[in-house]
Amino acid sequence: MRIGVFVCWCGSNIAKTVDVAAVAEAARDMPGVVYSTDYKYMCSEPGQNMVKDAIKEHRLDRVVIASCSPRLHEPTFQRCIADGGLNAYMVEMANLREHCSWVHEKTPETTEKAIHLVRMAVAKVTKNDPLQRNEIPLGRRALVIGGGIAGIQAALDIADAGYPVVLVERTPSIGGHMAQYDKTFPTLDCAACILTPKMVDCASHPLIDIWSYSEVEEVKGFVGNFEVKIRKRAKSIIDEKCTGCGECLEKCPVKGIPSEFDENMGTRRAIYRPFPQAVPNKPVIDRLNCRKFLEDKCGVCAKICPTGAIDYAQEDEVLTEKFGGIVVATGFGLWNHSVMGEYGYGKYPDVISAIQFERIMNASGPTDGHIVRPSDGKTPKAIAFLSCVGSRDQEHGHAYCSKVCCMYNAKQALLVRDKLHDVETYVFYMDIRANGKGYEEFVQRTIEDFGANYIRGRVSKIYPDNGQMVIKGADTLLGKAVEVRVDLVVLATAMQPQNDAKDLARMLGISTDQYNWFSEAHPKLKPVEVLTDGIYLAGACQYPKDIPDTVAQASAAASKVIGLFSKKAILSEPMIANINEDTCAGCGLCVNVCPYGAIELIEVMDKEKSTRENKVMKSVANVNEGVCKGCGTCAAACRSLSANLRGFEGKQILAEIDALADMVKGRK
Amino acid sequence: MSEETKTIESEIEEIKQPKEWQPAILGILCNWCSYAGADLAGSARLHYPESIRIVRVPCSGRVDPMFVLKGFQKGFDAVMVLGCHPGDCHYAKGNYYARRRIAMLQDLLETLGVPRERFHFEWVSASEGNRFAELMTEMTERIKKIGPFDGVTP
Numbered sequence: 177m178r179i180g181v182f183v184c185w186c187g188s189n190i191a192k193t194v195d196v197a198a199v200a201e202a203a204r205d206m207p208g209v210v211y212s213t214d215y216k217y218m219c220s221e222p223g224q225n226m227v228k229d230a231i232k233e234h235r236l237d238r239v240v241i242a243s244c245s246p247r248l249h250e251p252t253f254q255r256c257i258a259d260g261g262l263n264a265y266m267v268e269m270a271n272l273r274e275h276c277s278w279v280h281e282k283t284p285e286t287t288e289k290a291i292h293l294v295r296m297a298v299a300k301v302t303k304n305d306p307l308q309r310n311e312i313p314l315g316r317r318a319l320v321i322g323g324g325i326a327g328i329q330a331a332l333d334i335a336d337a338g339y340p341v342v343l344v345e346r347t348p349s350i351g352g353h354m355a356q357y358d359k360t361f362p363t364l365d366c367a368a369c370i371l372t373p374k375m376v377d378c379a380s381h382p383l384i385d386i387w388s389y390s391e392v393e394e395v396k397g398f399v400g401n402f403e404v405k406i407r408k409r410a411k412s413i414i415d416e417k418c419t420g421c422g423e424c425l426e427k428c429p430v431k432g433i434p435s436e437f438d439e440n441m442g443t444r445r446a447i448y449r450p451f452p453q454a455v456p457n458k459p460v461i462d463r464l465n466c467r468k469f470l471e472d473k474c475g476v477c478a479k480i481c482p483t484g485a486i487d488y489a490q491e492d493e494v495l496t497e498k499f500g501g502i503v504v505a506t507g508f509g510l511w512n513h514s515v516m517g518e519y520g521y522g523k524y525p526d527v528i529s530a531i532q533f534e535r536i537m538n539a540s541g542p543t544d545g546h547i548v549r550p551s552d553g554k555t556p557k558a559i560a561f562l563s564c565v566g567s568r569d570q571e572h573g574h575a576y577c578s579k580v581c582c583m584y585n586a587k588q589a590l591l592v593r594d595k596l597h598d599v600e601t602y603v604f605y606m607d608i609r610a611n612g613k614g615y616e617e618f619v620q621r622t623i624e625d626f627g628a629n630y631i632r633g634r635v636s637k638i639y640p641d642n643g644q645m646v647i648k649g650a651d652t653l654l655g656k657a658v659e660v661r662v663d664l665v666v667l668a669t670a671m672q673p674q675n676d677a678k679d680l681a682r683m684l685g686i687s688t689d690q691y692n693w694f695s696e697a698h699p700k701l702k703p704v705e706v707l708t709d710g711i712y713l714a715g716a717c718q719y720p721k722d723i724p725d726t727v728a729q730a731s732a733a734a735s736k737v738i739g740l741f742s743k744k745a746i747l748s749e750p751m752i753a754n755i756n757e758d759t760c761a762g763c764g765l766c767v768n769v770c771p772y773g774a775i776e777l778i779e780v781m782d783k784e785k786s787t788r789e790n791k792v793m794k795s796v797a798n799v800n801e802g803v804c805k806g807c808g809t810c811a812a813a814c815r816s817l818s819a820n821l822r823g824f825e826g827k828q829i830l831a832e833i834d835a836l837a838d839m840v841k842g843r844k
Numbered sequence: 845m846s847e848e849t850k851t852i853e854s855e856i857e858e859i860k861q862p863k864e865w866q867p868a869i870l871g872i873l874c875n876w877c878s879y880a881g882a883d884l885a886g887s888a889r890l891h892y893p894e895s896i897r898i899v900r901v902p903c904s905g906r907v908d909p910m911f912v913l914k915g916f917q918k919g920f921d922a923v924m925v926l927g928c929h930p931g932d933c934h935y936a937k938g939n940y941y942a943r944r945r946i947a948m949l950q951d952l953l954e955t956l957g958v959p960r961e962r963f964h965f966e967w968v969s970a971s972e973g974n975r976f977a978e979l980m981t982e983m984t985e986r987i988k989k990i991g992p993f994d995g996v997t998p
Contacts, residue, residue, distance in 0.1 A: 245883045274886030280894045289894045771936040807935035808906030833914045840868045840919040
């Protein structure tokens, strides 16, 4: 046994509170250690070279790196020692930074703890066995969940690289929130003009299948081998027959259903498509409102459909499909401000959310782009925009900034003045956060060239008075209370995760943060990966983002999928369960507890009882290496200690605990 | 008595006074939630007592009751097992197995003469750095109150 211990200063991160030289010195006396040293940045190139050189020079067969969390740099040092000629799994890390130097003061006890952590890692590495990775098959077909701009961009990028993509969208059309917007900041491109061509590209791409009105129900498997159950909800329309002529949309007698796409500012019928440029441009029947389904009457759409595409008997179709990689692009939801009494609990018709205002401004919206107020259809003479409604507001559960509101407030205030010259605009803000290319200039333009009145302060009360809305707030720059009378109030409500984000996270086995935004694998260095291989994040399902950031992340996620698919093969996780067939009694307890169904009983020859003439068979547990994820539940359940988890074997963990015997004695 | 002598005497008194006893606590943490939560406490520079020594396992479902028993056998004053919140297990349901197993282990520990309050099983997520640090402080205080563990008599 020849162990080398390398203690990292991490600049001053560790060295500030831990006496690294003393740790390296103490390591020299630990059993099996033949070499130890310390260095400023162990993960840097000179640091890694130091490890590689020491492996050769001191003929090391095991390595302990005492630095940061193994969750950060274990793969780095596994590669490093593999380059140095050892099996990659003959390294263990002692977490001196996150678990010691960053959380304790500079005291002798902190250094002592660091020594204990190294002692544990040395004890563990002593018991390490070399591990191998095996090749596992890789299916080169991608699933993109969510058909907003993020999903569209990711699907197009992956398909353009030559791999087939299924784009699953739960509403009847792809397009997402972006399709609802009027113009986009800071260039004022019309959202439809830049989005709809991409939607059409998706529909016409030979490698992209759009499954609209569909939802993911179950995800099984692992990187390269996901099995996903997708429910294609019954549209009551036969896709192949429907030409999208739209005759049925005109004739359906069930009118006045609030349109989801128009954010309840407009109406639709029971058979509908969300908007005229929808992709796929075919209607669906809303069974909860259709008279055919409610009362078995009507049937007008079936009568007038020239191609006979209406099928009332259509049923949901549940398909199980295989995919190699998954892009999650499920976007965001908006906070409902109806809990805010000071803004009227959502009861005043002329207090609307910014997305509703987007629909009112949109030329293909419910008012054909005429800016009128919902209560009486009159053109407003004064409009107030309120930022941070629910955002940066602990009380309402969103401590974070929704990131896009400052910009769309400015955009809406600008566009309003552009369309209606005779209007006053007021923007109530906490801070203006305009940190993007051309963003600050845009806000200044709104203020200087388009005369928006920016008032720094929050609004404490809105109430109706004589056909107008009275806004009472504070101007914190002037240090006094302000009161303005306006005809329409637009609230920048907080972006929040989709209501069912947590359910999807559970299905995918990915983690979420305290708000239910999906968590990336590393906030800086792995912004599109999650902790499960083969699943990538794109867009606002991770955190509020504007369109440029969303598109950038979608392309990044797509490039990760393309990178994965361009590999010859993928390698299995080496830290998985294994069974000692000699001692296994075939009780099958591990079969029952395995969360993945990775263990089954097989018949093997009983070496003890078999003779040359008679082969006696016995059943033993057997692990499917492609399916096992290495949780170790079987190892904890096994009564005969025959099941074990490579990398976290019982002997390794017990050795770690044993190594602390001195510490415990010292404290009695 | 002069000022100076007083100071010296108080210093002597301080030296005579034994340093406050710090318990030894063993933590067995799942990699995906609780160990990550402990990492987050580090990144956020949340200070807590140095009494804990952490063993990393992939999942709380990996925790063989033997590991806990070993901790007490070695004389740890307390042992903690921390895993993902129900429903958040990286391996779908390893933490549920842990929960059942540990319910049985708690009874066993009592039979063996390990007081219940020396063993703690709890959920800590990857985003709960705060909670981890608080838990470490609370646990250390609790064990300080009940004093050192004098071991399981063979």
